[in-house]
Amino acid sequence: MIEHKSFDPYSSALFTDLYELTMLQAYDAEGMTAPAVFELFFRRLPPHRNYVMVAGLEQVLSYLEHLQFTDDELAWLHQRQQFSEAFLRTLKDFRFTGDVYAMPEGTVVFENEPVLQVVAPLPEAQLIETYVLNQIHLQSVAATKAARMVTAAAGRDIVDFGSRRSHGTDAALKVARASYLAGAIGTSNVAAARLYNIPALGTMAHSYIQAHADERTAFLAFTQEFPETTLLVDTYNTLKGVQEVIDLARRLGHAFKVRAIRLDSGDLLELANASRQLLDAAGLQEVKIFASSGLDEHTIAALLKAGAPIDGFGVGTNLAVSADAPEIDFSYKLVAYDGQPRMKLSSSKGILPGRKQVFRRVSSGQMCGDVIAQFDESLEGEALLQPVMRHGTRLAAGYVPLDKVREYAGTQREALPPELQRLEDVKVPYHIAFSAALQATTAQLQHDLERAT
Amino acid sequence: MIEHKSFDPYSSALFTDLYELTMLQAYDAEGMTAPAVFELFFRRLPPHRNYVMVAGLEQVLSYLEHLQFTDDELAWLHQRQQFSEAFLRTLKDFRFTGDVYAMPEGTVVFENEPVLQVVAPLPEAQLIETYVLNQIHLQSVAATKAARMVTAAAGRDIVDFGSRRSHGTDAALKVARASYLAGAIGTSNVAAARLYNIPALGTMAHSYIQAHADERTAFLAFTQEFPETTLLVDTYNTLKGVQEVIDLARRLGHAFKVRAIRLDSGDLLELANASRQLLDAAGLQEVKIFASSGLDEHTIAALLKAGAPIDGFGVGTNLAVSADAPEIDFSYKLVAYDGQPRMKLSSSKGILPGRKQVFRRVSSGQMCGDVIAQFDESLEGEALLQPVMRHGTRLAAGYVPLDKVREYAGTQREALPPELQRLEDVKVPYHIAFSAALQATTAQLQHDLERAT
Numbered sequence: 001m002i003e004h005k006s007f008d009p010y011s012s013a014l015f016t017d018l019y020e021l022t023m024l025q026a027y028d029a030e031g032m033t034a035p036a037v038f039e040l041f042f043r044r045l046p047p048h049r050n051y052v053m054v055a056g057l058e059q060v061l062s063y064l065e066h067l068q069f070t071d072d073e074l075a076w077l078h079q080r081q082q083f084s085e086a087f088l089r090t091l092k093d094f095r096f097t098g099d100v101y102a103m104p105e106g107t108v109v110f111e112n113e114p115v116l117q118v119v120a121p122l123p124e125a126q127l128i129e130t131y132v133l134n135q136i137h138l139q140s141v142a143a144t145k146a147a148r149m150v151t152a153a154a155g156r157d158i159v160d161f162g163s164r165r166s167h168g169t170d171a172a173l174k175v176a177r178a179s180y181l182a183g184a185i186g187t188s189n190v191a192a193a194r195l196y197n198i199p200a201l202g203t204m205a206h207s208y209i210q211a212h213a214d215e216r217t218a219f220l221a222f223t224q225e226f227p228e229t230t231l232l233v234d235t236y237n238t239l240k241g242v243q244e245v246i247d248l249a250r251r252l253g254h255a256f257k258v259r260a261i262r263l264d265s266g267d268l269l270e271l272a273n274a275s276r277q278l279l280d281a282a283g284l285q286e287v288k289i290f291a292s293s294g295l296d297e298h299t300i301a302a303l304l305k306a307g308a309p310i311d312g313f314g315v316g317t318n319l320a321v322s323a324d325a326p327e328i329d330f331s332y333k334l335v336a337y338d339g340q341p342r343m344k345l346s347s348s349k350g351i352l353p354g355r356k357q358v359f360r361r362v363s364s365g366q367m368c369g370d371v372i373a374q375f376d377e378s379l380e381g382e383a384l385l386q387p388v389m390r391h392g393t394r395l396a397a398g399y400v401p402l403d404k405v406r407e408y409a410g411t412q413r414e415a416l417p418p419e420l421q422r423l424e425d426v427k428v429p430y431h432i433a434f435s436a437a438l439q440a441t442t443a444q445l446q447h448d449l450e451r452a453t
Numbered sequence: 454m455i456e457h458k459s460f461d462p463y464s465s466a467l468f469t470d471l472y473e474l475t476m477l478q479a480y481d482a483e484g485m486t487a488p489a490v491f492e493l494f495f496r497r498l499p500p501h502r503n504y505v506m507v508a509g510l511e512q513v514l515s516y517l518e519h520l521q522f523t524d525d526e527l528a529w530l531h532q533r534q535q536f537s538e539a540f541l542r543t544l545k546d547f548r549f550t551g552d553v554y555a556m557p558e559g560t561v562v563f564e565n566e567p568v569l570q571v572v573a574p575l576p577e578a579q580l581i582e583t584y585v586l587n588q589i590h591l592q593s594v595a596a597t598k599a600a601r602m603v604t605a606a607a608g609r610d611i612v613d614f615g616s617r618r619s620h621g622t623d624a625a626l627k628v629a630r631a632s633y634l635a636g637a638i639g640t641s642n643v644a645a646a647r648l649y650n651i652p653a654l655g656t657m658a659h660s661y662i663q664a665h666a667d668e669r670t671a672f673l674a675f676t677q678e679f680p681e682t683t684l685l686v687d688t689y690n691t692l693k694g695v696q697e698v699i700d701l702a703r704r705l706g707h708a709f710k711v712r713a714i715r716l717d718s719g720d721l722l723e724l725a726n727a728s729r730q731l732l733d734a735a736g737l738q739e740v741k742i743f744a745s746s747g748l749d750e751h752t753i754a755a756l757l758k759a760g761a762p763i764d765g766f767g768v769g770t771n772l773a774v775s776a777d778a779p780e781i782d783f784s785y786k787l788v789a790y791d792g793q794p795r796m797k798l799s800s801s802k803g804i805l806p807g808r809k810q811v812f813r814r815v816s817s818g819q820m821c822g823d824v825i826a827q828f829d830e831s832l833e834g835e836a837l838l839q840p841v842m843r844h845g846t847r848l849a850a851g852y853v854p855l856d857k858v859r860e861y862a863g864t865q866r867e868a869l870p871p872e873l874q875r876l877e878d879v880k881v882p883y884h885i886a887f888s889a890a891l892q893a894t895t896a897q898l899q900h901d902l903e904r905a906t
Contacts, residue, residue, distance in 0.1 A: 010623065015616075015642070017642065018655035018656075019657055022657065022675075022679055022682075023657055025678050026678045027664075029678050036660075036664065076647055122664060129617070130616050134618075134621065163468075163587060164582070165780050165783075167619065167620035167627075167628075167779075168587065168588070168621055168623030168624040168627050169468055170622045171621040172583075188470040188472065189583070190467040191465050191469075194462070194467055194526075201471060202475065203475055204472055205472055205473075208480075210787045210790070210797055211489065211575060221482070222479050226475055226478075229475075234799045235797045236797065237798065264799065264802075265802045293802075321774075323780060326620075326779040327774045330617075332617075333659070333660065337664045346659070346688060346689075346691075450689075
């Protein structure tokens with residue numbers, strides 16, 4: 001695969017919007033290489049979300065560490081005849097040499113809070129916009145959705161079954177990672193399990209049952225290979241499927257080690273209750289019930305509220321695409337250049353100027369309110385943006401093992417005010433204030449710009 | 454990047470659900486390697502969609518051609534201690550040796566119509582489920598959304614600006630491909646432009662303007678590098694921005710070659726009208742107006758209906774995630790094994806048994822109705838499933854250059870009954886019938902299964 005070595009589209013420096021490159025040529029021609037500060041934030045919470053759980057930092061830092069143009073990519077850019085020779089020569093030595101400040105993955109965040117801050121020569125900070133947004137957006141969408149499902153499951157297991165419906169291979173991998181980070185116990189995706197060292201889970205599909213003469217033959221054959229399996233019981237008639245599992249237990253005796261049945265269609269409450277009764281009556285109390293089939297946090301919560309005896313949930317589509325909120329309006333915006341705060345005034349798309357910090361007050365393990373401030377202020381509470389990369393090299397804080405991230409994400413969920421943890425839209429949003437100094441700078445710069453233009 | 458050569462998670466044989474591998478071990482132990490037929494279809498049109506435009510076949514065929522387990526991947530599977538030695542040895546020689554029948558990319562399809570059919574030894578047809586679904590799903594979601602936007606734009610340009618909000622890098626690349634296929638004129642994503650040889654488009658972001666002392670300086674500097682550019686005019690005050698473009702034209706005289714302005718916020722109808730008036734009054738009739746900012750097919754149609762003088766639209770988020778319908782309920786199901794039709798009865802998730810074909814009647818270039826039939830029937834109309842791969846090798850029909858696909862997709866859109874082309878939900882759906890033979894087989898098999906279970 002020679003092609004791949006010289007141009008891997010998934011991690012290429014060409015994974016960028018064309019305008020980043022045209023701007024870079026102009027910056028180069030103008031000698032505009034002073035330090036810039038860009039911040040990543042969203043302006044509005046997505047619908048049906050009381051918070052966003054931020055994720056994806058690991059992939060961003062890895063990308064920045066390895067970012068460079070290959071000879072092959074430069075030759076292709078040259079062929080396009082759009083860029084100057086002088087500019088393309090500068091790309092040969094292009095590396096990311098800047099600093100990155102970020103909130104740790106798993107942090108819960110709100111409107112206008114910078115979750116990532118890049119301080120680098122203007123062209124470097126500019127080029128990376130597309131990839132940084134793409135990765136933080138995807139994983140934050142997925143982690144947030146998964147966190148809601150974990151809350152709804154109230155201690156039962158959540159497993160990512162979404163790879164077939166996620167938007168492409170990268171999404172499948174990253175949804176597996178982000179949902180594990182947010183509290184899911186594993187994924188069905190084997191490549192993701194290997195890449196991120198997270199548990200791979202799953203047993204059989206309907207096709208396995210269908211390919212056999214009947215369900216009984218299929219169950220017996222499968223348990224001979226995998227005794228401690230989960231048997232899928234709804235291919236033909238769910239309760240008859242459960243009866244087949246019970247018959248199998250009788251025939252196998254002590255050799256019966258099946259751990260669970262899976263329900264994948266029909267009225268899950270009714271079928272789970274009836275299956276539990278059948279299993280218990282047959283002395284199979286230890287056989288668990290696992291459910292899937294178009295589940296989301298609301299159906300999970302409703303099933304458990306109704307007392308459904310379900311021990312785990314496989315979630316597919318609704319997790320994979322975050323169906324009720326597939327996007328968050330993350331932007332990556334210039335807030336300072338060459339030491340001067342910058343903003344824009346575009347209607348309803350303004351920017352808070354200058355490099356910022358977010359201070360969060362926590363009392364008795366519970367979040368009480370955030371203040372968005374100028375970076376050099378010292379206010380009460382924890383400063384959420386921390387250095388993770390300096391001069392293009394990751395700091396220790398930039399390496400966080402996924403299990404540590406998962407632990408931290410769990411404490412973040414629990415630190416949310418109880419009403420924000422609910423699945424329903426919150427009535428009173430989390431309290432976010434702007435510091436007096438930030439307000440003064442914003443007003444002054446707005447005044448200056450309006451007078452100038 | 455040694456890691457990448459031995460395990461590329463984006464195209465690995467491990468990009469599969471764990472249950473495919475456990476089923477494969479059971480099939481192997483049982484000697485179940487007879488030919489199976491799997492079909493890919495959806496049960497219901499997504500909300501707000503009168504048709505689905507299928508896409509992604511190219512990536513599926515390329516995957517099947519190269520599918521194999523690397524030593525490194527096998528070693529990892531071995532480490533998991535979940536699989537038998539005997540089974541892992543069989544994976545060493547695993548290749549896809551089957552046949553694939555498919556509808557050409559760009560075909561418009563409806564409920565229950567198989568869009569892809571795999572005829573292969575059961576384990577081969579089984580393993581590929583996750584990747585096949587993942588790729589066809591993503592690109593069909595994107596092509597369908599893009600086709601609606603192309604319809605709405607009624608001849609004006611549509612450009613994919615979605616990479617920053619698409620779900621990951623693979624989605625960014627494939628959304629660019631699928632939207633070009635569906636009629637967009639290009640993408641902002643440089644890696645996608647290179648990978649698929651499609652036009653890359655874009656000029657400048659707000660950060661470029663902000664980084665300069667003022668808009669005038671920025672416009673002048675940028676046009677010196679790229680005279681035939683598009684200038685972004687809404688950073689501070691849109692109409693003042695337009696006035697700066699006019700002033701620039703006066704100063705540059707014949708050297709002024711700016712092709713367009715871009716509006717990215719505010720009331721686009723009002724601003725486009727006012728901008729057009731200002732430009733025309735200054736003799737700049739040839740400067741076009743390009744708009745972006747949260748656009749979808751409905752806002753595009755409304756702008757044009759109101760007479761907005763907009764020549765092209767950049768669409769981001771709503772295209773990237775297909776916000777109003779981010780998923781299609783595609784399934785990949787076993788319909789025959791070892792020459793026998795197969796089905797399942799799971800409530801509301803049944804399967805039409807047996808290998809099938811779709812016959813489409815077209816009259817005067819317009820689609821009149823489809824019949825879903827048994828594969829060996831000969832009915833009136835065009836048989837939509839055509840062979841594209843035989844014994845694991847692509848046939849000529851399996852290689853279609855993207856521009857040919859784009860052309861075909863255009864004729865498909867135009868062949869749709871006019872009411873199905875509309876953006877509103879259709880009142881009378883497209884006519885789909887089941888052949889008498891298919892109905893008889895279904896009834897018979899259902900009867901047999903219900904009696905047996």
